[in-house]
Amino acid sequence: MIEAYLIHILILIAIYAIVAIALQLCLGFSGLLNLGHIAFFGIGAYTSALLLLLGVPFIFCFLVAGLMAMVFGFILAIPTHKLKGDYLALATMGFSFVVYAVLLNWTELTRGPLGIPGIPKPNLFGFSFSDNFSFLILAVVIALGSYFIINRIVKSGFGKVLEGIRDDELATRVLGKNSFKMKSIALGVSAFFAGIAGSLYASYITFIDPSSFTIMQLIPVLLIVIVGGLASLPGTIIATFVLMALPEALRFVGFPSSIVGPMRQILYAVILLLILIYKPKGFFGRVEME
């Protein structure tokens, strides 16, 4: 019993870790305060779920989920590439509302507020990941792969140019680096990983509806990135463990179940405030928030 519960938490940690390091690439390394990140997660989840229900093999659904999110990442980059800071945050937040509205109202495709039930569990090369333990292994392998790739990007010269754009975009352009192209790729790659995480999420929970992809769901991810520290991937992973596991403790305190949900939100808000006041760099951050 407790084992099954632990496995469940670990699977969620693996999925959220992918979403968080993808956001870290945008926010911590490229300086793009992208509040539309959760929309990419949703686009990936819906793409994968709908394709799976059509009988398309999982590996294909998984990749198309990432690619579809990436396409939307590139599209989002076009109108927002001249925006910075708060303005970019507002524009990308607007994007997440648009995606939410589409998921909610395009009922022929998404069944709107009813959501999509009965999403099949992944099946790879004849092996079915229908029990949670094997799903955990799949999720961890994909999370490690994502970490490896994003880590490689940020350690390379490419990542340094992204950091340059974060620190001083004009100076980067004066050195001949096309900042629009760089930011588009950062946003696209980040969206890709959010998309594949969405695919995993849909297949794990087996039910999705638009309310799983709102700004409220982004807050824990944003919190993970900020607590872990901007521009630190290991920090993000540690923060994912802590922040995903911490609210679980609330279940055992003995609150009635109707209070556990709101308590979780309050806990997140308190942590965010404390961090912003006492540790604005996060625990492992190299970069101060502006």
Add this chain to the structure above:
Amino acid sequence: MLEIKNLKRYFGGVKAVDDCSFKIEKGKITALIGPNGSGKTTVFNLISGILKEDSGKTLFDGIEITHMTVEETSNLGISRLFQQPRLFGNLSVRENLIMAIDEDNTRFWKNLIGYKLDREKGDKINEIAKLTSITAFMDKQAKNLSFGQKRLAEIARALVKPHKFLMLDEPVAGVTPPLRKEISELLLKLKKQGETILLIEHDMNFTLNVSDKVVVLDSGKVIAQGSPKQIKTNPKVLEAYLGD
């Protein structure tokens, strides 16, 4: 090397650059001087594409760069230094220089697969670090440097960036007299190596010492140009700087 023809840029009613024309010759140091607000930095921003001109033309090596973006002008071989420090604060000085010299770092797949910076480029960075005397703090984070150190590191970054033409906006503003001397010696050394430099500077002694040609701006117009000697005695220049 660089030719500016009838360049105009107004900000509302303010004629920041008004029908400005001059030429810059290869291998020479040209200085752009003038009182505050005379349009020097605006000329720099027009050349590097940060601002768009209302009318006029800019030619670089015979190529028209008037309507090019910042990146395009830069990649043709124009390197510049800003008036304010604009280092990448969270990166080390070395990383700042590597970013400037590496022309492959914007290629996603190449970077994902991984590659090593050419040895020549690494040597060039070390050589310029020595020339600008920044070797001691190459691995420090740029935001932790003093103002003078930042200035030197920025000059180094502008130098390692592959270029044919160097624009320096007030390289010695706000630095100590010994460092000022060091930078002026550096500029002369660079000229010997064949660099073409356009310089903005307020310090007349400094400017007249290092430059071959001086262009004087006042209210966006070129009021005089010539050798430092001619400029020193030009009545128009004296009037612009000192009043009657």
